Amino acid sequence: xxxxxxxxxxxxxxxxxxxxxxxxxxxxxxxxxxxxxxxxxxxxxxxxxxxxxxxxxxxxxxxxxxxxxxxxxxxxxxxxxxxxxxxxxxxxxxxxxxxxxxxxxxxxxxxxxxxxxxxxxxxxxxxxxxxxxxxxxxxxxxxxxxxxxxxxxxxxxxxxxxxxxxxxxxxxxxxxxxxxxxxxxxxxxxxxxxxxxxxxxxxxxxxxxxxxxxxxxxxxxxxxxxxxxxxxxxxxxxxxxxxxxxxxxxxxxxxxxxxxxxxxxxxxxxxxxxxxxxxxxxxxxxxxxxxxxxxxxxxxxxxxxxxxxxxxxxxxxxxxxxxxxxxxxxxxxxxxxxxxxxxxxxxxxxxxxxxxxxxxxxxxxxxxxxxxxxxxxxxxxxxxxxxxxxxxxxxxxxxxxxxxxxxxxxxxxxxxxxxxxxxxxxxxxxxxxxxxxxxxxxxxxxxxxxxxxxxxxxxxxxxxxxxxxxxxxxxxxxxxxxxxx
Amino acid sequence: xxxxxxxxxxxxxxxxxxxxxxxxxxxxxxxxxxxxxxxxxxxxxxxxxxxxxxxxxxxxxxxxxxxxxxxxxxxxxxxxxxxxxxxxxxxxxxxxxxxxxxxxxxxxxxxxxxxxxxxxxxxxxxxxxxxxxxxxxxxxxxxxxxxxxxxxxxxxxxxxxxxxxxxxxxxxxxxxxxxxxxxxxxxxxxxxxxxxxxxxxxxxxxxxxxxxxxxxxxxxxxxxxxxxxxxxxxxxxxxxxxxxxxxxxxxxxxxxxxxxxxxxxxxxxxxxxxxxxxxxxxxxxxxxxxxxxxxxxxxxxxxxxxxxxxxxxxxxxxxxxxxxxxxxxxxxxxxxxxxxxxxxxxxxxxxxxxxxxxxxxxxxxxxxxxxxxxxxxxxxxxxxxxxxxxxxxxxxx
Numbered sequence: 001x002x003x004x005x006x007x008x009x010x011x012x013x014x015x016x017x018x019x020x021x022x023x024x025x026x027x028x029x030x031x032x033x034x035x036x037x038x039x040x041x042x043x044x045x046x047x048x049x050x051x052x053x054x055x056x057x058x059x060x061x062x063x064x065x066x067x068x069x070x071x072x073x074x075x076x077x078x079x080x081x082x083x084x085x086x087x088x089x090x091x092x093x094x095x096x097x098x099x100x101x102x103x104x105x106x107x108x109x110x111x112x113x114x115x116x117x118x119x120x121x122x123x124x125x126x127x128x129x130x131x132x133x134x135x136x137x138x139x140x141x142x143x144x145x146x147x148x149x150x151x152x153x154x155x156x157x158x159x160x161x162x163x164x165x166x167x168x169x170x171x172x173x174x175x176x177x178x179x180x181x182x183x184x185x186x187x188x189x190x191x192x193x194x195x196x197x198x199x200x201x202x203x204x205x206x207x208x209x210x211x212x213x214x215x216x217x218x219x220x221x222x223x224x225x226x227x228x229x230x231x232x233x234x235x236x237x238x239x240x241x242x243x244x245x246x247x248x249x250x251x252x253x254x255x256x257x258x259x260x261x262x263x264x265x266x267x268x269x270x271x272x273x274x275x276x277x278x279x280x281x282x283x284x285x286x287x288x289x290x291x292x293x294x295x296x297x298x299x300x301x302x303x304x305x306x307x308x309x310x311x312x313x314x315x316x317x318x319x320x321x322x323x324x325x326x327x328x329x330x331x332x333x334x335x336x337x338x339x340x341x342x343x344x345x346x347x348x349x350x351x352x353x354x355x356x357x358x359x360x361x362x363x364x365x366x367x368x369x370x371x372x373x374x375x376x377x378x379x380x381x382x383x384x385x386x387x388x389x390x391x392x393x394x395x396x397x398x399x400x401x402x403x404x405x406x407x408x409x410x411x412x413x414x415x416x417x418x419x420x421x422x423x424x425x426x427x428x429x430x431x432x433x434x435x436x437x438x439x440x441x442x443x444x445x446x447x448x449x450x451x452x453x454x455x456x457x458x459x460x461x462x463x464x465x466x467x468x469x470x471x472x473x474x475x476x477x478x479x480x481x482x483x484x485x
Numbered sequence: 486x487x488x489x490x491x492x493x494x495x496x497x498x499x500x501x502x503x504x505x506x507x508x509x510x511x512x513x514x515x516x517x518x519x520x521x522x523x524x525x526x527x528x529x530x531x532x533x534x535x536x537x538x539x540x541x542x543x544x545x546x547x548x549x550x551x552x553x554x555x556x557x558x559x560x561x562x563x564x565x566x567x568x569x570x571x572x573x574x575x576x577x578x579x580x581x582x583x584x585x586x587x588x589x590x591x592x593x594x595x596x597x598x599x600x601x602x603x604x605x606x607x608x609x610x611x612x613x614x615x616x617x618x619x620x621x622x623x624x625x626x627x628x629x630x631x632x633x634x635x636x637x638x639x640x641x642x643x644x645x646x647x648x649x650x651x652x653x654x655x656x657x658x659x660x661x662x663x664x665x666x667x668x669x670x671x672x673x674x675x676x677x678x679x680x681x682x683x684x685x686x687x688x689x690x691x692x693x694x695x696x697x698x699x700x701x702x703x704x705x706x707x708x709x710x711x712x713x714x715x716x717x718x719x720x721x722x723x724x725x726x727x728x729x730x731x732x733x734x735x736x737x738x739x740x741x742x743x744x745x746x747x748x749x750x751x752x753x754x755x756x757x758x759x760x761x762x763x764x765x766x767x768x769x770x771x772x773x774x775x776x777x778x779x780x781x782x783x784x785x786x787x788x789x790x791x792x793x794x795x796x797x798x799x800x801x802x803x804x805x806x807x808x809x810x811x812x813x814x815x816x817x818x819x820x821x822x823x824x825x826x827x828x829x830x831x832x833x834x835x836x837x838x839x840x841x842x843x844x845x846x847x848x849x850x851x852x853x854x855x856x857x858x859x860x861x862x863x864x865x866x867x868x869x870x871x872x873x874x875x876x877x878x879x880x881x882x
Contacts (some may be wrong), residue, residue: 077758077808124604179617308691318621340648349651350608352619358694359621362649363702364638364661365696367672406671449688479681480695 004175005029008301010074014485015263015309016040016295017108019319025443026430029241035294041288044110048139051097053090055460090128095338095345098333102318113142113287115314116262120357121153121185122348123162127211129131131346146255146285147246148187154242157209163351166208168201170223175201178241186245188254192230193348194307210306252281256290264294265305266357272299289297303340305444310360311485313341316369319485320477323444324424326376330414337415340368365479371407378403378416380474382467384459386437425469433465440472445479497808515761524790524825524863525738525745526619527731528625528652529754529771531797532752534603537817537846538803538836539764541590544571548803548838556760568832575768578776582822583709586829587779587788589881593836594855595848599799603638603755603813607632611652613853613872624856625746626655628864638705642746645730653748656657659698660748661705666733666824670710673703712740720781727751727774735781738791745864754797757810788824792863792882795820795854814846819855821881828881854879 141149163177178201207224256277461467563571582588612620644662653660665671718735722728731816800817857876
């Protein structure tokens, strides 16, 4: 099977970014992958601007110490409840604003990598200020050095709180932080002993944060005795432990493997993994170089690595919005979709992050995924009834009314949209009528499976070229194939 | 007449199901009917961490009243079961179940190294994992894996909700979540879905997996809807979410559906503030819905075949907090309701309030022993494979 240049470019855009956007989808026939990769790198070169929803810790969750002291217990509890509610609302804003970046930002590579790291350094605390700061650490370092990011994340109040390191004190250690740093953030299970965890936990004693949300090292809580970790002995502190973990080639293997499963293929090719992880280690954990190794390799563009990945809910939503520029009736409806599809940003299922792959799919989530394009387009006025005339039970209702009715649980919550079709129609301006459907399918689908075009045509409007393109796109997005990239 | 109609519907349902199945899957389809007398489990989840000590109340324990000067429920108000044990006043029907021998109470259920985070502890209960182990499948999902090898419709485990819980996710099979059989049917009954499904040709693992799930969903939706109309419950249920959900479950239990496990949730029990009113409201909803459900099952002679079990991700601290509420705790009690219990009443000692772990109850029974018991003795399945380990069985069923 010949893999077209367009398919390869779209492959790169779906994996390294959130899919092709309307404005540049037409140019993907000609561009080379090396050129496209260079463009992706260049447009993500700038430092990101912080997405800010909470100004300071008081906005986030905690009130100042002085305020707290003045209040009696009952008002304190009431205040606490209000703060938590405010924090949850701020997290919703943070979610929508970040999703907006994934859709619209030109720094596609950076935002996509940030989503990956957001799942890798999974953290679930309701303090919106903490979450905002952690996200900024991740977006800033997403293409930088893994070791730097690991150290900054490990010192973030978000992670210290989530993994209970505030409770990790000399003589009374809490091992949660040390365990997860080794098991999930660096080496992976089976590469260290329980004793290594115990000793590392002692080295992390005293790492915490203050009421201003800043990292503090509490010397009096730190265990200054000698520790032995992964065969090395010394009076280690937390930074030393992280350096010891980064010294282990296994950390490079573990991170590369996770990245490979996420961006290339759930079935890992051992030869590729070995080559990539060795270079990642030799390049001192330079993330950009690792990505370059992947995205400029020939094997990345072979059939077995294309169109076999199940899009995560966030990738699906962002991907639709990149191809179909649109304005939702209510932006908050995106949270509803995240919830029913099982991926709410800032609410990973646990510290191990979203497992991905097939776990995204069950009966309920698949049917909602198929419904989403229909919901978005519910208020469109196109009609395909002419080809669908045995659907008589709907009586006198227009198709538009039927679509709204059928999808009313979502439409009533603001999930339908005004779609800006002009740039979408323009993608196909040079395509002849007889090739049009094939071209639209080739632009939308990465999957090796092909949908019967005769069958599809029954569900596509033929009254105008515009309506043909619109209905073809909505219908193609309503397929299992569109769930893959 | 009724029998004829039933037969017609079944044949109808199987016929459409095979038409809808893509060719590459048709070989797997087989008839999977369940004989009457079929044992069924209904899991009722109390989301948010229900306060067990104000549910099953230690009415003769001074420590309880000292720890809860405002929140403690007096001996007079509690519905006395024994001299030492009372039920929350809102659970009047449960007192009736106790009196007629269809209620069992298991105290101090939990797990080692308890986690006080809602979602983490719920994950542990759903996946039946150890507290430092992350599993992405649930105990009922793995039951489904074992039960539904090669079957075309994973309807052995159903959740009445919009979102499928981790508990019902398996490695190979997932349970199905819906709130209303009619809505499930109408959302999947799209000619487009059926046609692309029928014309799909095997072309790669991921895409085949999606089509397989779609195919199972379409045939399950069809099957569930038809079954729900076969012999719909005529019982009178309260107009609450739980009432409606239990009525849906009843209509399915009274049909010929092959479902063995139903799953519903009630909440939120996260009573940090003003606990009394919130718990009362939820327990009233629970009490009235379960009462109607039980009456319905008895009338149809199915009460002996149905086991209801309740659980929550954790109990709450022994001492009340400063806002007339309670904070996250550890071990908790579970209710079992059925006409087919072998042991009834209060199954074990009330929690020992003088032996606490940092203000929290110590667990005496691992919830995985309960799962093993239900899986093995009620559902007749291989609990060791499903739970990954052999747990001792309890004797209440």
